[in-house]
Amino acid sequence: MKLNLDRLNDVNNKSMDLHKAELDLLSQKLDKKCINAEEVIKDISTLQVATPSWALGTGATRFGRFPGGGEPATLEEKVGDVGILKQLSGQTSSISLHIPWDIPENAEDIKDLASSYGLTFDSMNSNTFMDDPRGANTPNGLSYKYGSMCNTIEGVRDQAIQHNIDVIEYGKRLGSNSLTVWLADGSNYPGQANFRRQFENVQDCLQKIYKEMPEDWFMFTEHKPFEPNFYSTVNADWGSNLLLAKGTGERCMCLVDLGHHLPNTNIEQVVSRVIMEKRLAGFHFNDSKYSDDDLTVGSLKPYQLFLIFNELVEYLKGDEKQENELAWMIDASHNTKDPMEDLLQSFDAIALAYGQALTIPRTALNEAQLNNDVAGGQEILQDAYRTDVRPLVREARMRQGAAYDPVAAYRALQVRKQLIDARGTRVAVTGL
Ligand SMILES: [Mn+2]
Secondary structure, eight states: OOOOOOHHHHHTTTHHHHHHHOOOOOOOOHHHTOOOOOHHHHHHHOOOOBEEGGSSSSSOOBBBBBSSSOOSSSHHHHHHHHHHHHHHSOOOOEEEEEETOOOOOHHHHHHHHHHHHTOEOOOOOOOOSOOOOOOTTTTTTOOTTOOTOSSSHHHHHHHHHHHHHHHHHHHHHHOOOOEEEEOOOSSSTTTTTHHHHHHHHHHHHHHHHHSOOTTTTTEEEEESSSSOOOOETTTTTTTHHHHHHHHHOOTEEEEEETTTTTTTHHHHHHHHHHHHOOOEEEEEEEEESSSSOOOOTSSSSSHHHHHHHHHHHHHHHHSOSSSOEEEEEEEOOOSSHHHHHHHHHHHHHHHHHHHHTSSSSOOOOOHHTTTOOHHHHHHHHHHHHHSSHHHHHHHHHHHTTTOOSHHHHHHHHTTHHHHHHOOOOOOOOOOO
16 A cells, blocks of 8 residues: 555645744754754665564564554565555665565565565564474474574474575575574573583574575674573673674674663663674664563653664764674564554654764764763763754655654554555454
């Protein structure tokens, strides 16, 4: 389904006088700090965030699921929904698939469909954290109950390797160029497993998968200190992740999921460390109060998000570069909101944090740090954070033909109603 852009322009035009006045005032304010608003708008426009296929439907907790209607049941419908998100936000132009839920029956057709919406395929996600009921991720017919790549049984490890190779094959057909590996491996009780043996088994498997990747592909490994194993996880933290990446190969990078840290972890410092080692894959954006809550980006800790982008802008505007383009993706779940509205809110929050970080006067910040001007450094960061740069984000969106206010436009155009009319109220669980 494609939106009628004439109607979108009508909705935008209602806010245009106010927008022009706000943008003009903000540009003058930024000028005084020697920040060029036009350059910030261009930078914001280039930040494209991938939409994960599993975020398009209502999520679930283990206490239940409360789905709305019109959710995508097929890969084609998921691609269509990302197309709508692109039209409304101008902030997403790719979709990240999760195998076994998104196995493309006909890769050429699905690739053509995506390109008709201006979309490409982002990182491919494998799944060895469960046994697919159809056996689609267990080619050897063995269970991942006691782990996949960490497993003591060689046949299980071989199976996990084969599944990841299968995912690479699907990705090659779709034009993707990276494999994201999140491992559920670990243990639930002391005595269950040998930490070192588990780590070495995982390292060995990753090396074997890495050898099967095309030379222009990257592997992203994602750390997490808990869940579904609660005593230990093999890839528990950024340090373990960095060890695995370095032990795997030059194109193995560390993915940072904002919900995959112990409480109070200084995530922005983690980002700085991993960049220093030239191993940052990119991000899975979400927000959380307690752990891997997968809440809307920026809904709880927008200042943390801004501080993370402060580190990223330092890297992006600096001279030292990694081999890979950083990968930006949302990894969230929506239990009580329309998933499309939630994603639009997340894109907006990411663009806003990026825009704020782009308006930090970096030379002045560096001078404050060199001179041990503690209050001065804080003032510089907080001034950027407290300046409302939403007019820049809105301008970046509208220059791409997208909405002044994506959620308001989504409602004004009655997108969910159109989706329900087209698909009915049926719903399908199609990924986590
Ligand atoms: Mn993630």
